[in-house]
Amino acid sequence: MDTTPRTVQAHGITLAYRVWGPPDAPPVLLLHARGHDGSDWAQTAPALAAGPRRVYAPDLRGHGRSDWPGDYRYATMADDVHAFLTALGIDRADVVGHSLGGAVACLLAQRHPETVRRLVLEDVPAPFPLDPPRPPAERPAGDLPYDWAMILATDRQRNAPNPVWGDHMGRITMPTLLIGGGATSLIPQEQIAALAALLPDARHLTIDAGHLVHATRPEEFLTAVDQFLTPWHPAP
16 A cells, blocks of 8 residues: 655645545545654554545644644644645545644634534643643754744643634534543543533543553554444435
């Protein structure tokens, strides 16, 4: 299977992505966490593609081989993803987002609900201010596989989220599965439960794996996601 990174022009920037599965299978979009890129799904995507599904894993802006343009608002990233789907001719997809990717997936589902059939949020930050706020980050030495400006920008948004993000949760009407990582996760699990309560059609599952659920407990993660995403009934 060819999973060589590809690129596409979307929302005025170049986005790199990987793809698995038959071209004519139902599409699934995987959105990675902060500091990672689409390759983070390399152990997860083949199993999802066996559905069969066509699985896409882009590098979000500021990460990996995608452009690092300097605007790292969550909403801008969501617009990138919508443009990415449009550029590839994908009208509707299942969307799985981890951490930062989950926040982007939430905004995509709010702003373009017709694009998202089912939504999976893996240990995603909730749209509530952190108390106490996250302290200023210190840049690691050496070259980084992501833009350090993205870290600073997303920390600011995590500490003080745009209120619109929380106010528009009711727009996410598609079936949604929230997977929390349990007590050892860096995401407050009570916030994931509170987020689930804001969604009209939500299921909430905890897998005690810490923040990296799909990497630490892949079989349990894949079982939950596969069952949730099946079956797919395309519109005639």
